[in-house]
Amino acid sequence: MRHRSYRVCNGRTLALIALVVLVARTQRVFASPTDERRFWTPTVVAVDDGVGSKIRRMGNDVEKSKSFVFENTVAESLTRDGVVAVRVRGLNEAKTQSAKLFMDCARVTDNVAVEEYDDGSRRVTLATTTKQRGSGFGEPTSKACKKFEVTTKMLRAKVSVAEQAITDVFQSKFSDLSEFANGVLMQGENGETYKTFSEVLKDCEHLEHFHGYTISPQQKLKNSKVRTIEEHxxxxxxxxxxxxxxxxxxxxRRDKFSSTGDFYMTLPGHRKVLLHFDTLPDDVVIFMLGQAIEQQITPKLANGLELHAVPHAMDMPNLKSNQFRFWYGRMFLPPENALDESHGLSFGTVRANIIEDFARGLKTSVGCGRELLSVAGSGSCASNQIWCWMRCMNHSAPASNPLTCRTGHSVQCLSQRLEVWTDADSHGDYNPGCTDETNETKPVTDPPTIPARAASCTDGNAWETFLNHSEYENSLELLQDKLYLLWTVQNGKLKARVAFNGKIGWFALGIKNLGGKHNGMNGANIVMGVHDPHPMGHDSNFGSPYVGKSSAKQYKIHDHSSAFRHWNDTADVASPFVSSTTFNSCFSCMRFETASIRGEALNLTSGINELIWAAHDGTYLKGYHEVQGFDRRDARGHLTLDLTRNYGRVTCGFSRGWAAASQTCAFSAASTPSAIVSISIAVIAILVM
Structure with a gap:
């Protein structure tokens, strides 16, 4: 726990300090500050007077191209990494001059927040909130602060140049919305609509921070294993x-030779990296996606585009007694009248509650992402609701089937493994249920992983033998050396096999629901092979709902609710669908023969088939798509097949990682060179919760 002390002089400063807490609070994730992570450098692009140009580094060469390349590069970086660095000429000098005057102002002003951390670090903060770029701090009273404000105008103006370029990219590359969005990106509490990123960012509130960190050499030595700011x-x-x-x-004076500390990031796909500042130019602004983008914007984007927030943490460097670490950041908060759709409160209301609680001296769990919602959380729920997974959930509706708990039990927010959720818990699938447990007696824990297979599984040609290519006319590699689709069309039916090089929790193949949510996932008819090795539906090795036994069945994904528990009862095994599964200690597969999936006919004699697929090998839980060794988003996708063609055996050669997997694989069929199969990974979010 960190200990805080503050010096304030007015209500406006009090509000700013409360908002500072938004980015100061953390979730404990790392075991220690000695995590082994590889150094990583984000993509660097450049802006010059607002006109974008890409910088591609090849040795000592720097290549610049036109604005459309800039936009494509930024969009790719934000989609892949959630981070991009924008280079602005003259920014380094503006940053250096602002840093030079920071402490002179901080020493004499009352408009400052002071925070102390467990590792002995001390942070002083000057902050302001604005809607217009580059506006001031109010009325600084001291000569030192007036001088500091004048100097920082240049730094803030340089950041605004980069901000405008990023805004243009959002408007250009992330403007297409899904049918589910109905043309609205964010909704206002009084019926207003934000239809574009430009409208959102134009009306959003900027929270600007100037931080100065100090730590004594003795404290750093004493607390070397304590992280300064934990992951948030x-x-x-x-x-x-x-x-x-x-x-x-x-x-x-600036010390160019001293370390600025360690900055940890968890990029999409659980890629844990250490930001390599030494490889970055001095004049960059780093843009990083926040939780509001992931929760409020991503679900409404068309074409399966996903933008993910980037958790991050920081460790202080060893500093001399007369040194401090200077940092400037600008957070873009959602418009205050915009609704958080998960619980119906405006962001302005939530922030007002934060400030009120702070002024009353109440401890608040608010800080980052989900925790913001918990401020107004349980207290804002109706009498027939419970605060569960960052929203108010009904527990007495429908009226025909209310949740009634027996004596000694109460309504709690439960995981599918009957563990009790709190605001501090991570992503998952939670809903109201009855239990006599609490979060203290049965907290949310990571599900056990599927036991590793024996080393002998990789000996010789065992995998090739298991694939059994000779039984099928066509085969397509979905994940390199990991997941295959094999098929033959005979006697008016599709004879198919999905084979996995390892032990699997589940895999699925189905017909895309054109126009359905999540780019055709919701409402889709699928064949899903499930490995349920234990007869107990709530055994800790996996999770409910239990399907009875390991099997491959036909299901219809719910039109709106993606979690398996909402559609596990749609299984249809009626004739003429025939299926079987093999789950052994080395490999997994499902086989089926059919002319349709849950009554939806496959195009076997003419036309194309828009299909979706997904797999999960981490646990037996039926709620994630993930294949170990690959980016999480590589573990699902869609493909277009012409089943009247003969493709033969096809290996697309996907390598591991998002950059390779996001490519489109195109190849000619064996009998007809013009026939094309296209695969696009990172499109379907099948079974996400």
Whole structure:
């Protein structure tokens, strides 16, 4: 727990300090600050007077191209990594001059927040909230602060140049919305609509921070295993920040040779990296996606596009007694009248509650992402609702089937493994249920993983023998050396086999529901092979709902609710569908023969088939799509097949990782060169919760 002390002089400053808490609070994730992570450098692009140009680094060469390449590069980086660095000419000098004057102002003003951390670090903050780029701090009373404000205008103006370029990219590349969105990106509490990113960002509130961190050499040595700021996800739409620099507090001179500390990031796909500042130019602004983008915007984007927030953490460097670490950041908060659709409160209301609680001296769990919602959380739910997984959920509707608990039990927010959820818990599938447990007696834990297979499974040609290519006319590699679809059309039926090189929890193949949510996942008819090795439906090795035994059955994914528990009872095994499964200690497969899936006919004699697929090998839980060794988003996708063609055996050669898997694989059929199969991974979010 961190200990805080504050010096304030007015209500406006009090509100700002409360909002500072938004980005200061954290979720404990890392075991220690000695995590082994590889160094990583984000994509760097450049802007010059607002006109974008890409920078591609090849040795010492720098290549620049036109604005459309800039936009494509930024969009690809934000989709793949959630992070991009924008280079602005003159920014480094503006940052250095602002840092030089920061402590002179911080020493004499009352408009400052002071925070102390468990590792002995101390942070002083000057903050402001604005809607217009580059506006001021109010009325600084001291000469030192007036000078600091004048100097920071240039730094903030440079960041605004990069901000405008990023806004243009959002407007250009992320403007297509799904049918589910009905043309509205965000809804206002009074019926207003935000239809584009430009409208959202134009009306959003900027929370700007200037931080100065200090730590004594003795404290750093004493608390070397304590992380300064633990992993957290920022609540806003995105945050822009300039890499920190080390400054002499007495002379104001920058020390270019001292480390600025360690900055940890968890990129999409659970890629844990250490930001490599030494490879970045001095004049960059780093843009990083926040929780509001992931929760409020991503579900409404068309074409399966996904934007994910980036959790991050920081460790202080070893500093001399006269040095401090200077940092500037700008968070883009959702418009105050915009509704958070998971619980119906405006973001302005939530922030007002935060400030009110802070002023009353109440401890608040608010800070980052989900925790923001918990401020108004349980207290804002109706009498027939419970605060569950960041929203108010009904527990007495429908009226015909209310949730009634027996004596000694109460309504709690439960995982599918009957564990009790709290605001501190992570992503998952939770809903109201009756239990006599609490979060203390049965907290949410990570599900056990599927036991590893024996080393002998990789000996010789065991995998090739298991694939049994000779039994089928066509085969297609979905994941390199991991997942295959094999098929033959005979006697008016599709004879298919989905084979996995390893032990699987589940895999699925189905017909895309054109126009359905999540790019055709919701409402789709699928064949799903499930491995349920234990007869107890709530055994800790997997989770409910239990399907009875390991099997391959036909299901219809719910039109609106994606979690398996909403559609597990749609299984249809009526003739003429024939299926079987093999789950052994080395490999897994499902086989089926059919002319349709749950009555929806396959195009076997003419036309194409829009199909979806997904797989999960981490646990026996039926709620995630993930294949170990690959990006999580590589573990599902869609493909277009012409089943009247003969393709033969096809290996697309996908390598591991998002960059390779996002490519379209195109190849000619064996009998007809013009026939094309196209695969696009990272499109279907099948079975997401």
């Amino acid at each position: 996800t920022d609540q806003g739409l995105l945050i822009a920040f300039v890499p920190a620099i080390i400054v002499d507090a007495v002379t104001g």
